[in-house]
Amino acid sequence: MHLPPLISDLGLILASAGITTLIFKKIKQPLVLGYIIAGLLVGPYLDFLPTVTDRKSIDIWGEIGVIFLLFSLGLEFSFKKLVKVGGAASITAIVKVLFVLGTGYLVGKLMDWSDMNSLFLGGILSISSTMITIKAFEELGIKHKKFAGLVFGVLIVEDLVAILLLVLFSTVAVSQQSAGPEMLQSILKLGFFLILWFLGGIFLIPSFLKATKKLMNDETMLVVSLALCLIMVILADKVGFSAALGAFIMGSILAETTQAERIEHLTKSVKDLFSAIFFVSVGMLIDPSMLVKYAGPIIIVTLVIIVGKILSTILGALLSGQPLKTSVQAGMSLAQIGEFSFIIASLGLSLKVTSDFLYPIAVAAAAITTFTTPYLIKLSEPFYNLLIKILPKKWQDGIDRYSSSTEGITKLSDWRILLKSYAFNTIIHSVIIIAVIFLAYRFIQPFMAKHVSSELSSTLISVIISFILMAPFLWALSIRRIQKTAYSHLWLNKKYTRGPLIAIEFFRIALGVFFVGFLMYKFFDTWIAAGIALVLIVLVMIVFSRKLQSFYNKLEKRFILNLNARENQKPDILPWDTHLTEIMVSPESEVVGKTLSELMIREKFGVNIAMIERGKITIPTPGREERLYPNDKLLLIGADDQLAGVKNLLEVDLPEIEAESNFPDKEMTLQKVVINTESPVYGLSIRNAGIREKAQALVVGIERGTDRILNPSSDFIFDNGDVIWIVGNSKKIKEVI
Incomplete structure (x- = not known):
């Protein structure tokens, strides 16, 4: 029996992706970069490894990857979030996109590129990467910093701007000129269908999901969610828009439903699989000889991304009334390109309006800026301190006055x-x-x-x-x-x-x-x-x-x-929405010297303290009588909003302390354990099982059927089939449970 090339090629792609991502996970580098390198290794330009044979089939898999990638971005987007981010994020995003779009176009023309190459270059450079930025924030533990809210708002606005750019670039590419009437018609058409789809989707889909809730197990919900995604993809294609737009719109509609978190959780594996294939297919388009030939433009483009985005974001944030520190930190967090840039570059290739060299240049610049993003974020505060020393006092006072004055412009006539x-x-x-x-x-x-x-x-x-x-x-x-x-x-x-x-x-x-x-x-x-x-x-x-x-x-x-x-739904914080983070106790904090029983952190905020590190002393799963002292490092577990509340209690908003975390070396992790009749703790209560004492671990969540319990009481008795979410030393947990 002859094995179809599609299967052998898919096996080769996933094998290369798996190996490279394991290596990149080990060296703590972004997985997207690993996928791109995997594509380079199995692509047609390197012959020392097996090469993909049926390129057309892989392109189809890549298109499916784009659909599910945009669907997942839509689930995180939500039109209501766009309304809530306010004017500051909108002004910052628009200033940044227009500045970088124009700069990219001018740089392309200065390098003697065609109008279409220059235009697409501007579009590719103008959109920052949501995936890479969020991943960097999670790894650095700074999702609750003040500037992070502005960054997330800018990314939300940019997602919508990117969709608009896809439509406009398609129109310009087809007409081969920047004709005003055609562009205006495209914008009006896009606005018309966005409003229509959103209104119809919000009216029909939540009602449908509510009516069928009792019939929806995980398998059915997954199938229905993907079906809705693909139906919207078909509708978008019928009215002349891209498949990516349809997927994004359906994701944003489902983001408004009560099932949004569940759908996001169920579709994550599908998204991860096809996104990996998409990014590998991106790497397959890279010709190493092209990178050598265009090394100069790659360096120039990378500098435009880093310098241009930092400056334009700072300018936009300052114009929107943000303080200088917040503006600088936001600017240095958004100096990269990612998934939307690849999609815009792919659009140019598919429409045959851009040259072959543009795509590899964009991918190379994306790889470099992906690598530099975490370091730029870490350097943002030192850079701000340097600016404070350099900028004239009059400028600083003017910025502070402008920032303070804009805060008062909220009254509506x-x-x-x-x-x-x-x-x-x-x-x-x-x-x-x-x-x-x-x-x-x-x-x-x-x-x-x-x-x-x-x-x-x-x-x-x-x-x-x-x-x-x-x-x-x-x-x-x-x-x-x-x-x-x-x-x-x-x-x-x-x-x-x-x-x-x-x-x-x-x-x-x-x-x-x-x-x-x-x-x-x-x-x-x-x-x-x-x-x-x-x-x-x-x-x-x-x-x-x-x-x-x-x-x-x-x-x-x-x-x-x-x-x-x-x-309006009752708070139902799922165990997998919680995560580990580190917070240092400020010497000026009111909690210093108080016991955990006095502070009642778990009772007030729903947050568990998994570990305290005090100098060279480590205290896992501390007891209620343990006191907190200045500069104690706490390893906390909770949801984003819970952790934000605790942060305000523990940290005083002075110059922020960026401490290196030693907790990963202690192997403290959040993990899932399924209880069966052979488990040592089966039939025992949490207290009698002695998990805290024996494994130095905390049970932070339990799933029993459709019920989910966060922070269960110590009298809770384990039963067969219970899914236990537990934080602690992974090796010791295995010995006890």
Whole structure:
């Protein structure tokens, strides 16, 4: 039996990826870099190792990898997060992207590259890597630092900007010119479908998941999640967008559901597998001779990434009102490129508008900046201290005054509140109404014409169905009262505001009439018939206004419940959401000299202290009477928000202490153990099992069926099938459990 090349190639790819990533894990380097080198080794340009034979099949696997990679990024994205990151992150991200995009284009032109190569180079350089940045923050234990919130916000905004760049670059590549009308049309089209998909997804998908919750075991949930992802990929492709966009949108919709964490957990292995294949396929495109030939451009591009991103991020953060220290730390955290850069580079190759040398240059620059990222983050505070010494005192005072003044710009006037609400109301309902009109014209009318013999009857039925679907949204667009309090305040000011308010209301009604007229225009041949139908429909709207209001309120209530379901659900912190981190007790902290029983850290914050390191003394799983002293290093386990609360208690916000961690040498890890009838602790309580005393370990979470218990009491009795999450010395845990 002949083995298909696809299977042998896949085996070769995974084997090379496995070996290189083990090596990179050992030397504590990013795994993405290992995947790229694995691709280089099995690629067509090096022949001292077995080489992949069926390149087309691997490209398909790579495309699947992009889909699941973007799906997972969408799960971490969430449109509501984009709203919450605020103006600071948005301003910083936009300034940074525009600056680096322009700089990349100019650098390309200075190197005598074509317009398309230069444009794609700017796009490749402008987007920082979410994966690499988050991984670096986790490894350095700084996810709770003040600047980390700004960095995560910038990354969220950049993810959306990257999707926009993919659409714009596709348009420019096809037209081979930066034609304004085509780009504007693409932006409007993207905005239309983003709003439509988000509204439809939030209204339908959470309701579907809630209705089928009892039927959803892990296997079914995995299959359904991937099916939803691929359905959106197909929809995106049908309307002319990339598969990556569809996957990202579905991920961001599912991120708003109560099942988001579960889906993210279940799809992680699938994402990891196909992402590995994608990054290996990226490495396979690297020609070593090309790297030697273009060593100069690679160095220049790398310098643009590091210097350009640091400067532009600092500038953007300062403009948004951030302090100098936060701006510098954020800038030095975002000086790299990653997954979106590879996707943009792949787009240029697939559209055949960029030269062969651009992709290897981008990958080489990504590899170098991936390597430098952790070191730049560590150097951010020393660099800030250097700036403080160098910058004139007047500049520093000016930055501080600007930062303080922007913090107070938060009050919204009645006009701003009202106009913002009207804008959202108009855009959202206009999108829905336009979608209904085109749905009716493209699908409902042809269906009726096929099944109803009379042409007039089929047209009338189509119009009636269309209008019934449109009516609640027409009422909300043209008649519904919005922000009644702000509206009343403005209406009472007769002299200056009644005229503009009347104009706004007239515009709303006129827009509703326009949409109804547009519907009539689509279905009727004569203006007379369309005019009669228009008058009748407007009268119906007025007569049934109260019923439309009631029906619309039900739709809106369902949408808002689905939108806020994840935030409103009872706290259910899953054991795998917890992680280990190190915090040093500041000498100035109020906890110094107090016992753990007095501080009640576990009771107040839900955080366990796994170890205390005091000089050369190590105290694993400390008892309740243990006291905390200045500069004690605590190894804590908890969720992000819990650890953030404890950090504020233990650390005083003075110049931050960056201490080298010795805990990994103690082999303290968070691990999962499944209890069976042969386990030594089966049938025993946590107290009687003596896990703390014998293994110097803590039981921090237990899964029993669908129930999950964080910080179980000492009276909890172990049963067959229990999944125990435990932190401690891995060797000793194996001896006891």
